[in-house]
Amino acid sequence: MDLDDNHQIVPSHIGQNAAQKRTIRTLFTRIAPSYDRINRILSLGQDQNWRKHALARAQIPSGGKLLDIATGTGDVALLAAERLPAVQIVGADLTLAMLDVAREKARKQVARRIGWVNSDGLALAFPSDTFDAVISVFMLRNVPDMSRAFVEQVRVVRPGGRVVCLEMTWPRRFPLTWFFWLYFFGVAPLLGQLIAKNRAAYIYLPQSVRQFPAPAATAKVMEAAGLREVSWELKMLGTVAIFVGMK
Numbered sequence: 001m002d003l004d005d006n007h008q009i010v011p012s013h014i015g016q017n018a019a020q021k022r023t024i025r026t027l028f029t030r031i032a033p034s035y036d037r038i039n040r041i042l043s044l045g046q047d048q049n050w051r052k053h054a055l056a057r058a059q060i061p062s063g064g065k066l067l068d069i070a071t072g073t074g075d076v077a078l079l080a081a082e083r084l085p086a087v088q089i090v091g092a093d094l095t096l097a098m099l100d101v102a103r104e105k106a107r108k109q110v111a112r113r114i115g116w117v118n119s120d121g122l123a124l125a126f127p128s129d130t131f132d133a134v135i136s137v138f139m140l141r142n143v144p145d146m147s148r149a150f151v152e153q154v155r156v157v158r159p160g161g162r163v164v165c166l167e168m169t170w171p172r173r174f175p176l177t178w179f180f181w182l183y184f185f186g187v188a189p190l191l192g193q194l195i196a197k198n199r200a201a202y203i204y205l206p207q208s209v210r211q212f213p214a215p216a217a218t219a220k221v222m223e224a225a226g227l228r229e230v231s232w233e234l235k236m237l238g239t240v241a242i243f244v245g246m247k
């Protein structure tokens, strides 16, 4: 992913890691204040339900540890704090502006401490076998190396622990694929312009979903990273996939 001469965001798998990080940070720093609002509208109010579902699939034991990687504005970590009182929670992200929003929400919503860490999901700042589960929501489309992301998640999960990933997928069946195209390429940039004052970020969004591999291919990457019993389920007419694998 990169910025072209017109400052459009162009997904690409070529380029320096440092440059890619800069692009991602710039993008999410710009949209951080309006990120939650646009998510709720674009998902027709369903995104928190998907996160609850992903959290349930992680099967974190009482007293266990959870890593919400690419936590962004912290929604998964905050839901975990609300629902799993005895679990230790860490939310990690590359973009400080997103973490600032997460911290502020935590200050208002939960009494319990969540650890917020500025960390790259492709080189996690945690020892091996640390967590009972790692969850990522809407992360993988934004990293240049999905395989590397899973290898790192597998490394920091304890043996027997779970890696859960929630991502948007492009529906393959007609006429849904056309409807989705119209909705996503039509509505998302409009909302981006009106609410985030950033049309480019919300043109990047449908482009990145369009380029994301089909669920079966993602599951293969998870297996190659060392996960077993990999499965996935589709939500929202096949536009959202929740993957689960065990170390």
Ligand SMILES: C[S@@+](CC[C@H](N)C(=O)[O-])C[C@H]1O[C@@H](n2cnc3c(N)ncnc32)[C@H](O)[C@@H]1O
Pocket (backbone or CB within 6 Å): 024, 025, 028, 069, 070, 071, 072, 073, 074, 075, 076, 092, 093, 094, 095, 098, 119, 120, 121, 122, 136, 137, 138, 139, 142, 143
């Ligand atoms: C679409 S947001 C998802 C936020 C959140 N997980 C949610 O449930 O809405 C993507 C997030 O991934 C973060 N991100 C992208 N690449 C990353 C990386 N390599 N390591 C850690 N975070 C990353 C971005 O900073 C951004 O906050």
